[in-house]
Amino acid sequence: MAAVSPREERKARLAEAVWRIIAERGITAVSVRTVAAEAGMAVGSLRNLFSTQTGLLEFSAELMVERAAARVTAITPSTDAVAYALAAICELMPLTPETRREFEINIALIAETPAHPGLARIRDHAHTQLLDLFTRIAAMLRGETAAPSPASRTNGRRLLALADGLGLHLLHQRASDDIGWAVDIVRDELHRIKSAAIGD
Template sequence: MATGFDADRRRAELAEAVGRVLVRDGIGAVSLRSVAAEAGVALGSLRYVFPTRTDLVVGAAEHMLAQSRSRLAAVRRGRSARSYAEEVARSLLPLTERTRADLEINVALIAESRAVPGLRAVRDEVKAGVREGAEGIVRLLRSDPPAAGPLTGHEHRAAVRLHALLDGFAIDLLHYEETGPAWDARAAEAWVVLAEELDRIAAGPGTPTPPAPRSEG
């Protein structure tokens, strides 16, 4: 007995095809025809799910966001607060083929959001997701289980710093077109800095930086 058309599965397959075309050939190569060919489906079949290129690009962005959320939600706390925080932080960096592809897609789609307003909401959700991840790490490292309520001023600034580090290293690692010794060295260096930041967060507000010595005169 033939099964019915699975629209959700087809949307996911086409969104994955968008990602492959985008990562391989750039955002300019993404079209209904190129994605249909990549997915191995008829153009009319693709149009049934995504009638226009805008629909296709927005659908791919939403799929990428949903996949990222699923991976983050799959991180389990079956270990110490610190090791769990490290795993969450790693999931926000392009350290695997999957997370690297997602970040490349996200960067390209952010640029495309100027021409495709529907992408702006997804762009903002991605940014909010990273911010929430940074805030969650701070909450957990400061109090296990995390304390409810708003972050303190120190915690907020710690989350802002961590968010900036994650974003900065994520983009920096994308500058390497292929993995290899140079990429490995940079990824290791990035993780040392992030691990030091996690130590600082776990230690609490920290000791204020002493003032610079005054010059005599």
Template sequence: MPKIVDHEQRKIKIAEATWNVIVQDGLEKASVRNIAKEANMSAGSLRHYFSTQSELFAFCMQLVSDRVKNRAAQKSYDGSSLEAMETLLSEFLPIDEDRRTEMEVWLIFSSKTLVDPTLEELSQLIYDEMRQAVSTVVEGLIDIGLARGDLDKQLEIERLYALIDGMAIHGILHPDRFSVKKTQTTLQYHLKALCK
């Protein structure tokens, strides 16, 4: 009997194989057979870890969310507070290859939630978790006295959150038009606009 940690690592390996298939060939090619092939295992073994495709997809989406959250939590925030906030928010943007893959998977799954109700609950959860991270930034700017006095906190949270996801979409779909450099400059510009 495999140890629990091996079981979990195998599930992660399968999820990463699923990401690869999805990002290379699209969600409609993410069959058990194709994923098993990518993960170098049999379809039977794969079904041992995930009995349904929905279960596997939910795990894949959760893994994207966990990776982003863990990276954000592990960062050592040196530099000014504004820079620390920029670093935190950059975790949600496709500024390197790992983040780009995660964002692509997120986009593909997000569009899938429109027609697959089994993914909806998880999608809401991820939306709420990310909104919480964005709230932290806006509230932080207010608490440490950097923010302009006339800001509407709730609207600033909605605005920053939509800006982040919009930039993520533009960055993954149109990297030639909306480069990593533009993404970073636009984020810095927005954060500065919130400050005195």
């Protein structure tokens, strides 16, 4: 693993401060001063890293996407395709305190895209990456080794929509409530994709 420079560590600390502020006080509370204070850093030091608040927000959004992708990549491959796919998808749904907060912050950042075109670019790139991941999951379940088939592309899009929709439903319940029902629905859909391939 490559060493992280002190500059990158400070940028990550600021991004984490942005996340905490959004989670606790909402995105309107994010400012150069509040983020610097939350991170225990001087305003001047923050401005040396990010010349604008927009740049700070965009970096925070990009880092969140990178960390989610890293969690998925770190999952150990398994001969059980459904179990492997389920583990990957669960990392992207609000099933733990960490991923629930991440999901909420992501929604708040998406809501800011009209005012920050750079966030729209990050949102669209993240969506493209997710759609590619879910399409590859569908292709894996269907036993495809070449380029994903049209059926896998359709299943991948449906699977992503299902995970996103379930994520929103999970936010409507308390963090301490049962989440097993959502995991069961995703698992059932994965089995459906795998079983349907047999009849193709």
